[in-house]
Amino acid sequence: MESISVFDMLSIGVGPSSSHTLGPWRAALRWIEELKEKELFHTVTGVRVDLYGSLSLTGRGHATDIAIMLGLSGFDPVTFPIENIEREIEGITSESKLELNQERDVPFVPSENIVFNRSFLEFHPNGITFHADFKDGTTKSESFYSIGGGFVVKEERKVEKIKMEEFSHFPFPIEKGTELLAYCKAEGKSISEIVMENEKSLRSAEEIDQGLKQIWEVMLDSMYVGCHTEGILPGGLNVTRRAFDMNRNLIGDITYNNAEEWIDAIRNTEVKFRQILKWVSCFALAVNEVNASLGRVVTAPTNGSAGVIPAVIMYYMVIENHDANFDDVKQFLLTSSEIGSIFKKGATISAAMGGCQAEIGVSSSMAAGALCELMGGTPEQCLMASEIAMEHHLGLTCDPIAGLVQIPCIERNAMGAIKAINACEMALNGDPSKAKVPLDKVVATMWETAKDMTSKYKETSEGGLAVQVNISDC
């Protein structure tokens, strides 16, 4: 059984896409690491990259080529200053060379050395093959697959084996919702407490707190930056950032100087139903506007859906519980990650495999269950909330216009967040013993729907809005 840490499900990265930006970036880093392990790195004279399938069809809009170059250059997606991205890429392009892992110059012309192939590799729609030429005239190639949420594999079987060895000491191995509920019942613990026990088998409680604090800081920062940045998003669609005006209109004359003061300021605004809808939408839009401009966000479980979880946490903090603190955020993140991992194990979190139900649907489901726990729901009600949220995302297609993670993606995060809150409320008022659809059934249904879905709607921009709306109309 594959066991997944909260830090696998929620990781800090750079926009706009976990599968098309963060994954390829990590794949490039892993390939360099492998070259070093095999003691081949110091003899490399040239590199080329082939992108396949969805990575190729929407890769330009998702900045896959940029991510690959930054990965080959050895930069860390978590710490690399995003304001330097443009300068680095311009340097590689103008000098026609790339400093491999910041150690070794190789000739590199992006338009020639990164090839966008229309064909698909058999194993997964997001395939990348790296080729290295060596001093002795030989060439070696390695293929990687970006399977969603920033996860990168070479072959599923091999990875599962490694994961099993690595996590075999999880005290509560979980693959399905029923198993999670059984542990909660037997131990008398909440979902977040069970997840915490698993996590503690990997790292200390202090390390977990530190890691989750860092994740929350990036989430909050992405909302704050998004709400205070105006203008047009890059990429050619001329999409205007909306979070800036929404925040300004909602906050009125209240002044603040940083993100913490901003939270207090929001708590002091009038919140009727319309304002709640607007605030939650504003938080979600903000994150995904930052994501669309290659900013730093937390994949939750992907970059395209990065706005749902922060927006719902903020909803809890500024609307539901003005005393909420890091302990609440921690509880939310632990619970949400477990629900996400159940979808990853039983279905997919990759839009190239399952369309947008796998991204926004999963993030909404994660947020619904986690909010339910914070609002006092039982573990059964939490899974009921997750189920309701996914049930009403089933079949949602992925059809980003021009391959950019902007339309419909940015707004879709707002819709996912609102649905999560609604699903939570219905579950809190519901009786899980009378629910007809358990979470595991909706996971299985999502996977079956994913398999039936035509590839036009799986992050290829070959159907839906992507073909109905012409970029020249935008």
Ligand code: SF4
């Ligand atoms: S349509 Fe959904 S799945 Fe596709 S890129 Fe946008 S957010 Fe991601």
